[in-house]
Amino acid sequence: MIVLLAVLLAVAGEPDRSGPPPVAPPVAMVHPEPVVGVVDGVRVWSMQVVGARKVAIHLRFERGGLDLDPSGDPPALQALDALWGSATEQTDAIALAERVDDLGADLGGYVSARVAGMDVSVPRAHADEGAALLAEVAWTPVFPSDEHRLNRRDQADWYLRDGPMSPGAVAGSALAYAWYPPDHPSGRRPDPRAWRRLPLRDVREAYEALITDIPAEVFVVGDIDRARAEALARVALAGHGRDGERGPPASPVAHTGTSIVAVDMPGKDLASVRMRMPGPGRAAPDVLAAEVASYALTGHFLARLNRNLREEKGYTYGLWGGLSVGERSGLFDLGVDVKAGNVGDTLREIDRELARVATEGVRADEVDLAWRSFVGNWNQWFLNTDSAIGGYERAWWRRVSVAELRGDLDGYRAVTPEATRDAAARWWGADAPRLWVVVGDRAVLGPQFDALGVEVRWITPEDAILGAF
Amino acid sequence: MAPSAVHLRYSREMSPIDVPAEVRVLDDGLVVIVVEDHRTDRVALHLQFGVGSRDEQPGEYGCAHLFEHLMFEGSAHVPENAFDDWLTAGGGDNNAWTSEDGTAYHMTFPVGALDLALFLESDRLGALDAGLTEGAIANQKDVVLQEREEGYGEPNGRDYDALDRIAWPDGHPYAHPVIGTVADVRGFTREAVVGFWRAHYRPRNAVLVLVGDLKPAEAFDRVAHWFSDVPDAGPAPVRAAAPPTPVAVPARRGVIEDDVTERTVYLSYPTVPMGHPDEAALEVLSWVLVNGRGTRLDERLYYSDLATSDEAWSDPRPIAGRFLISASSPKTKLPRLVAAVDDELARISRDPPSPAELERAKDAIRSMVLDYAEGPEGRAELVAECWFRDGRPDCVDAQMAKIAAVTAEDVVRVTETWLVPERRTALSVVPRGDRGALRDSATVVLP
Numbered sequence: 001m002i003v004l005l006a007v008l009l010a011v012a013g014e015p016d017r018s019g020p021p022p023v024a025p026p027v028a029m030v031h032p033e034p035v036v037g038v039v040d041g042v043r044v045w046s047m048q049v050v051g052a053r054k055v056a057i058h059l060r061f062e063r064g065g066l067d068l069d070p071s072g073d074p075p076a077l078q079a080l081d082a083l084w085g086s087a088t089e090q091t092d093a094i095a096l097a098e099r100v101d102d103l104g105a106d107l108g109g110y111v112s113a114r115v116a117g118m119d120v121s122v123p124r125a126h127a128d129e130g131a132a133l134l135a136e137v138a139w140t141p142v143f144p145s146d147e148h149r150l151n152r153r154d155q156a157d158w159y160l161r162d163g164p165m166s167p168g169a170v171a172g173s174a175l176a177y178a179w180y181p182p183d184h185p186s187g188r189r190p191d192p193r194a195w196r197r198l199p200l201r202d203v204r205e206a207y208e209a210l211i212t213d214i215p216a217e218v219f220v221v222g223d224i225d226r227a228r229a230e231a232l233a234r235v236a237l238a239g240h241g242r243d244g245e246r247g248p249p250a251s252p253v254a255h256t257g258t259s260i261v262a263v264d265m266p267g268k269d270l271a272s273v274r275m276r277m278p279g280p281g282r283a284a285p286d287v288l289a290a291e292v293a294s295y296a297l298t299g300h301f302l303a304r305l306n307r308n309l310r311e312e313k314g315y316t317y318g319l320w321g322g323l324s325v326g327e328r329s330g331l332f333d334l335g336v337d338v339k340a341g342n343v344g345d346t347l348r349e350i351d352r353e354l355a356r357v358a359t360e361g362v363r364a365d366e367v368d369l370a371w372r373s374f375v376g377n378w379n380q381w382f383l384n385t386d387s388a389i390g391g392y393e394r395a396w397w398r399r400v401s402v403a404e405l406r407g408d409l410d411g412y413r414a415v416t417p418e419a420t421r422d423a424a425a426r427w428w429g430a431d432a433p434r435l436w437v438v439v440g441d442r443a444v445l446g447p448q449f450d451a452l453g454v455e456v457r458w459i460t461p462e463d464a465i466l467g468a469f
Numbered sequence: 470m471a472p473s474a475v476h477l478r479y480s481r482e483m484s485p486i487d488v489p490a491e492v493r494v495l496d497d498g499l500v501v502i503v504v505e506d507h508r509t510d511r512v513a514l515h516l517q518f519g520v521g522s523r524d525e526q527p528g529e530y531g532c533a534h535l536f537e538h539l540m541f542e543g544s545a546h547v548p549e550n551a552f553d554d555w556l557t558a559g560g561g562d563n564n565a566w567t568s569e570d571g572t573a574y575h576m577t578f579p580v581g582a583l584d585l586a587l588f589l590e591s592d593r594l595g596a597l598d599a600g601l602t603e604g605a606i607a608n609q610k611d612v613v614l615q616e617r618e619e620g621y622g623e624p625n626g627r628d629y630d631a632l633d634r635i636a637w638p639d640g641h642p643y644a645h646p647v648i649g650t651v652a653d654v655r656g657f658t659r660e661a662v663v664g665f666w667r668a669h670y671r672p673r674n675a676v677l678v679l680v681g682d683l684k685p686a687e688a689f690d691r692v693a694h695w696f697s698d699v700p701d702a703g704p705a706p707v708r709a710a711a712p713p714t715p716v717a718v719p720a721r722r723g724v725i726e727d728d729v730t731e732r733t734v735y736l737s738y739p740t741v742p743m744g745h746p747d748e749a750a751l752e753v754l755s756w757v758l759v760n761g762r763g764t765r766l767d768e769r770l771y772y773s774d775l776a777t778s779d780e781a782w783s784d785p786r787p788i789a790g791r792f793l794i795s796a797s798s799p800k801t802k803l804p805r806l807v808a809a810v811d812d813e814l815a816r817i818s819r820d821p822p823s824p825a826e827l828e829r830a831k832d833a834i835r836s837m838v839l840d841y842a843e844g845p846e847g848r849a850e851l852v853a854e855c856w857f858r859d860g861r862p863d864c865v866d867a868q869m870a871k872i873a874a875v876t877a878e879d880v881v882r883v884t885e886t887w888l889v890p891e892r893r894t895a896l897s898v899v900p901r902g903d904r905g906a907l908r909d910s911a912t913v914v915l916p
Binding site: 013014015017018019020021023024026027029049050051052053054086093094095096097098101102103104105106123146149150153154157161162165166167168268269270300301302307310311312314315316317337338339365368369372373375376379380381382383384385386387 | 506508509510511541545546547550551553554555557558559560561562577578579581582584585588589591592607608609610611612615616618619622623624694695697698728729730731760761762763764771772774777799825828829830832833835836839840843844845
């Protein structure tokens with residue numbers, strides 16, 4: 001009957017609203033492999049993006065804070081992250097800012113745990129000037145004392161004054177420091193006093209250590225051919241850099257057991273809830289199944305946890321999080337803000353949804369939904385210059401070809417509901433380590449924790465921000 | 470010695486909308502605009518309605534924004550929660566936004582899901598009411614109130630709604646918050662919500678933009694097909710006319726106390742609506758004042774350690790505009806911050822922007838527009854905004870030409886004309902119990 005109606009409507013030229021129009025399964029686009037050449041001994045990845053109006057040049061150093069100081073991210077490297085790109089030996093801070101704007105450029109350097117870099121993106125007509133700008137800033141930087149003073153002020157203000165006032169910041173810091181002990185490379189506690197007296201020479205020394213004998217690579221993406229890209233890379237390298245491999249990845253997570261850390265912020269109507277559990281690293285055999293299970297839990301508007309806490313209960317504007325996969329280990333994080341009186345029920349519902357996935361797995365249609373979404377994301381690789389260079393850097397970071405990255409999409413499609421169940425049971429089952437952080441009014445939260453029968457460690461917002469617990 | 474500046478010339482190559490946009494108007498009045506972009510298999514769909522919080526009457530504050538939620542709750546042929554499920558299964562994603570002047574629904578999807586996307590959009594435009602349940606409305610009212618609480622719960626989260634409350638005259642369409650008031654949101658009935666939808670969600674009050682892997686002729690054909698059974702509901706209600714320029718705002722002073730550690734002052738100067746001849750010069754002025762090292766207000770406030778942050782921006786809207794300046798500090802008293810702002814504004818007259826300052830500001834504006842338009846989603850939104858602004862899809866080039874034509878004399882003139890201390894509204898935001906607000910400031914209560 002429905003088929004007959006559809007035929008009649010089609011004949012009449014009217015829309016057939018008897019159901020959603022069929023959509024053919026998405027086809028994962030075949031993105032070209034980058035051209036990898038060598039310029040002055042350094043690998044250069046270049047890729048032409050037809051129609052892109054901007055050219056992006058990224059200089060990547062295969063070292064980061066943890067390579068230079070395995071005990072954690074010291075203030076000097078954080079300061080370098082903030083100050084690199086402020087001025088050069090040739091150009092003072094004001095003139096450099098003017099030059100960046102005049103070129104229509106985006107310019108920035110950064111130092112993260114495992115990698116550092118300096119990036120520039122400019123309109124194609126100014127690619128040469130952009131490459132020269134990048135070289136100047138990367139190889140002859142100056143760290144102005146004025147900027148250093150202001151940065152020290154801002155950092156100290158954040159740790160001592162502003163951070164403890166923000167429930168979101170308090171929750172994030174409490175989660176990080178409760179997960180990583182102080183002797184873990186990712187758990188180094190901030191020291192505002194060290195920030196206040198950080199000498200500028202320490203920043204300079206950190207920079208010198210970073211760029212000395214470093215393995216470097218260059219990415220050039222835009223509507224330009226290989227020869228042009230490599231010429232730009234040569235300008236950007238300016239005779240610096242050398243080839244090489246990055247060091248070993250950081251050690252896996254250290255947190256064990258299940259615990260709840262609560263931060264008392266009296267008078268707050270809302271509570272910020274965060275949760276962290278371990279997840280698989282990239283090489284784990286069940287990583288693809290775990291990513292699919294994570295997508296079903298948190299990956300879209302109507303993922304299980306969002307459907308439960310937002311669409312059914314109206315507790316929250318939105319829940320966020322999911323599985324992030326590292327080289328050797330992963331993290332599964334959740335974040336949700338709810339009325340303080342709903343915290344107990346929220347914790348119960350999150351536990352219930354995790355247990356359901358760990359015992360039943362996700363349905364076949366949820367696996368299919370995840371695969372379609374992942375293919376959709378993949379196909380957006382060439383939307384613009386930034387997305388294109390981001391895609392190639394993912395391949396670089398994982399040391400795989402673009403074709404191998406694309407192969408993951410077939411892997412997601414082959415995941416079975418049983419595999420998602422097994423992965424969820426392994427990583428997020430009842431016995432898996434589980435850390436909760438709840439920020440809110442103790443007078444409202446306390447009785448709910450009592451009702452749940454859980455032990456809670458209460459700390460102050462100030463201690464949360466500094467990891468002093 | 471810095472190399473001589475190379476200025477970004479706004480050439481055709483730099484045009485954000487460098488592929489012709491084709492426009493059709495359907496029989497029911499829906500404006501459809503298609504722009505080809507074959508870089509990927511994706512299509513960006515942007516459906517924007519000429520309804521925002523400024524169209525709300527007392528008692529319905531927050532209703533326009535509530536639709537940003539309700540439009541995903543089901544329609545005649547789309548069950549509750551199916552909108553997102555079906556679109557996601559088709560490889561698409563979506564979101565929406567609401568402002569004082571408009572509401573937009575945007576999605577991206579592979580071109581193979583074009584029929585699905587148009588089915589979903591046409592069904593909720595033609596027959597949202599048939600799928601809207603009491604339960605869905607009640608649930609989304611809770612979600613909106615939670616959204617409001619989450620925003621207001623962070624430090625400085627209430628500042629702009631408090632500023633709007635005093636920076637516009639009482640009863641002005643921009644004076645109430647987009648998110649709405651607690652009492653109004655709680656009080657919405659299904660009847661009222663459906664009435665609002667019937668009044669404003671009409672084909673003649675919307676523009677549909679498609680940017681992506683499409684051929685215009687085929688795209689128009691599919692749009693015409695799916696929207697052919699959407700009834701022509703006639704024109705939308707006449708919107709409030711633009712009041713005289715500038716809006717006659719009493720020079721109020723207000724204060725709110727918050728869980729903050731430093732004081733902030735916001736200065737709001739009534740200026741001009743979109744399309745006014747001074748719009749471009751006010752935009753350039755804002756970039757001369759605040760855009761990092763070397764810009765005037767940043768150097769005077771942030772880099773001199775007088776303030777921990779400062780901002781300035783021009784905010785022209787369809788029926789009225791304003792220019793906003795803010796500064797924060799835990800130690801500098803607010804009157805001193807205001808005096809520094811006044812002095813920098815006065816210096817614009819004494820020491821007009823140099824050619825280098827002007828060019829830098831213009832280059833930064835062009836670069837911002839170029840970045841925004843790099844992907845199909847941004848371009849679709851720019852096209853829709855142009856349509857509501859000028860009734861054409863390609864206003865960006867014309868706007869950039871106006872920016873390029875701004876002179877130092879223009880910047881001086883608009884500063885002297887519009888940034889008049891006697892006409893500005895000032896909001897002080899201070900830590901709880903702090904007495905450092907500008908004097909004669911009255912407590913601002915957000916309903």
